[in-house]
Amino acid sequence: MSAIVRSRLAATKKSRRGSEEHPWARRALIASAMVFLFVILVVPLVNVFFQALETGVMPYLRALGDANTVTAIAMTGMTALSSVALNLAFGLTASWCIAKFQFKGKALLLTLIDLPFSVSPVVAGLLYVVLFGRQGFFGPWLDAHDIHIIFALPGMILATLFVTFPFVARELIPLLESEGTEQEQAAMSLGATGWQTYWRVTLPSVKWGLLYGVMLCNARAMGEFGAVYVVSSNIAGKTETVPLRIFNLDLGLGGHVAAFAVATLLAFLALVTLALKTWLEHRQNQDLILASALPKHEH
Amino acid sequence: MSQRNRSGLPGFHLTLGYTLLYLGIIVIIPVGGLFVRAAQSPFQELWRLAMNDKAIAAYQLTFGCSLIAASINAVVGTWIAWVLSRYEFPGRRIADALIDFPFALPTAVAGLTLAKLFDPHGWLGSALAALGIQVVLTAKGIILALTFVGLPFVVRALQPVIEQLELEAEEAAASLGAHRGYTFRRVIAPALFPAILTGFAMAFARAVGEYGSVIFVAGNKPYVSQIAPALIVSYLENFEYDGAIAVALVLLILSMLLLLSVNLLERWSSRFLR
Numbered sequence: 001m002s003a004i005v006r007s008r009l010a011a012t013k014k015s016r017r018g019s020e021e022h023p024w025a026r027r028a029l030i031a032s033a034m035v036f037l038f039v040i041l042v043v044p045l046v047n048v049f050f051q052a053l054e055t056g057v058m059p060y061l062r063a064l065g066d067a068n069t070v071t072a073i074a075m076t077g078m079t080a081l082s083s084v085a086l087n088l089a090f091g092l093t094a095s096w097c098i099a100k101f102q103f104k105g106k107a108l109l110l111t112l113i114d115l116p117f118s119v120s121p122v123v124a125g126l127l128y129v130v131l132f133g134r135q136g137f138f139g140p141w142l143d144a145h146d147i148h149i150i151f152a153l154p155g156m157i158l159a160t161l162f163v164t165f166p167f168v169a170r171e172l173i174p175l176l177e178s179e180g181t182e183q184e185q186a187a188m189s190l191g192a193t194g195w196q197t198y199w200r201v202t203l204p205s206v207k208w209g210l211l212y213g214v215m216l217c218n219a220r221a222m223g224e225f226g227a228v229y230v231v232s233s234n235i236a237g238k239t240e241t242v243p244l245r246i247f248n249l250d251l252g253l254g255g256h257v258a259a260f261a262v263a264t265l266l267a268f269l270a271l272v273t274l275a276l277k278t279w280l281e282h283r284q285n286q287d288l289i290l291a292s293a294l295p296k297h298e299h
Numbered sequence: 300m301s302q303r304n305r306s307g308l309p310g311f312h313l314t315l316g317y318t319l320l321y322l323g324i325i326v327i328i329p330v331g332g333l334f335v336r337a338a339q340s341p342f343q344e345l346w347r348l349a350m351n352d353k354a355i356a357a358y359q360l361t362f363g364c365s366l367i368a369a370s371i372n373a374v375v376g377t378w379i380a381w382v383l384s385r386y387e388f389p390g391r392r393i394a395d396a397l398i399d400f401p402f403a404l405p406t407a408v409a410g411l412t413l414a415k416l417f418d419p420h421g422w423l424g425s426a427l428a429a430l431g432i433q434v435v436l437t438a439k440g441i442i443l444a445l446t447f448v449g450l451p452f453v454v455r456a457l458q459p460v461i462e463q464l465e466l467e468a469e470e471a472a473a474s475l476g477a478h479r480g481y482t483f484r485r486v487i488a489p490a491l492f493p494a495i496l497t498g499f500a501m502a503f504a505r506a507v508g509e510y511g512s513v514i515f516v517a518g519n520k521p522y523v524s525q526i527a528p529a530l531i532v533s534y535l536e537n538f539e540y541d542g543a544i545a546v547a548l549v550l551l552i553l554s555m556l557l558l559l560s561v562n563l564l565e566r567w568s569s570r571f572l573r
Contacts, residue, residue: 033394090321100308137336259411
């Protein structure tokens with residue numbers, strides 16, 4: 001959340017001579033940047049809603065009310081809920097041991113946590129096919145016990161877990177590190193138990209960052225395409241998430257209006273995510289201003 | 300792992316234990332599994348699958364288009380970051396919030412809408428078609444999709460650096476008679492360079508692995524628009540697991556090297572931040 005500190009700095013910055021462009025150069029730079037952002041970001045967004053509503057509201061609603069679309073929404077909900085819950089638990093534990101303690105191998109651990117960000121989603125899906133697919137390591141055993149992971153919901157959850165793995169941890173680690181350990185030590189020396197300290201001192205101090213991480217994790221989990229595509233059998237009404245449904249509809253099975261109608265759901269999710277992010281940064285910003293207004297304690 | 304617990308806080312072994320367990324199950328065992336599976340196949344067979352004509356064409360498209368897209372992002376990102384952090388103008392905050400839109404928008408939706416826009420009959424594609432430029436189902440479509448998904452990286456890497464620049468240095472240069480352009484080249488650009496490079500590397504790493512948006516815009520035609528992740532999917536759909544594993548191994552090793560270089564770059568560029 002360095003953006004928070006940044007916007008505070010920007011607010012106090014004053015313009016000076018010698019560090020400014022000519023007014024006309026500045027206007028040209030601003031106008032061209034805004035035109036570019038409009039074409040590459042705003043037009044594609046507006047296009048999603050325009051295409052979805054091109055033939056009117058009724059076809060749009062019919063596409064959303066389709067039984068297979070409803071199933072896809074449920075699948076996406078289940079996948080996202082499981083991934084967020086598990087990666088949240090991981091983020092909380094990993095950030096505690098990494099931010100509050102010194103130990104050997106910490107840099108390696110941090111790099112390994114980052115690894116899923118740089119692995120192609122398609123490769124991520126393939127990793128689980130190699131483990132649990134019919135020709136994979138555990139394939140014969142799973143087959144014999146009639147357990148379905150690949151081409152079924154568990155595989156789709158595993159693939160989503162992998163691609164969203166670092167989100168919560170990466171958001172929390174720098175925040176907890178910057179808080180230091182003095183607050184917790186003070187609480188414990190006053191007789192608080194470890195749990196009380198964590199719930200009442202540590203978590204409240206990072207609550208906005210935590211929410212932000214959860215939100216990013218959720219947005220990516222609901223929107224993941226490549227990794228889930230590889231491990232899913234892609235059957236409408238059974239193993240189709242919302243992004244897969246968009247792909248299958250676009251292939252011609254349902255026409256482009258239906259594909260865009262379903263896409264509006266995810267475009268709306270993206271807009272909500274951006275709005276929440278802006279709001280969270282604003283809240284964190286206010287907390288920072290409040291904290292800096294309080295008199296400093298001498299240690 | 301030995302611990303020096305100066306803080307006296309509880310829970311170290313419990314949380315580290317869970318962290319390693321979960322990391323092992325979700326990341327280390329699956330990644331290790333791919334290497335073990337590859338080691339079980341004859342090396343020559345694997346090499347043939349990873350380095351045949353179709354695969355080489357796919358790597359060239361993947362890395363070539365990623366390089367072009369990341370370069371576009373470096374130039375455009377520097378310009379946008381400068382405008383957003385140096386100037387105050389109506390709509391600046393909305394534009395700043397919108398920068399993260401490609402991060403928030405699922406790649407399938409990005410691909411779907413870009414494909415429609417740049418279709419020869421679409422809003423933007425028809426204008427380009429009049430100029431004889433075809434975007435969808437070509438390498439240009441790959442570059443378009445990769446530029447879109449990588450847009451935020453350079454902007455977000457640069458903004459904190461631009462805001463912490465010493466304005467005094469620029470004023471000193473101006474008072475010594477330097478033109479604004481000269482000041483930018485000799486005073487500002489060197490300070491921004493490490494962050495631009497970090498953003499470039501992150502956009503490149505993301506582009507190399509991208510699949511969702513590209514498949515919508517460029518399709519999956521061997522030698523023309525088939526990127527390496529799409530080749531893996533093609534192998535899997537034909538149940539040719541060895542081919543998929545061979546190409547995935549190449550991508551995985553390269554993405555590990557990229558992660559390493561991004562980490563080193565970040566450490567290097569953070570020295571330039573106060």
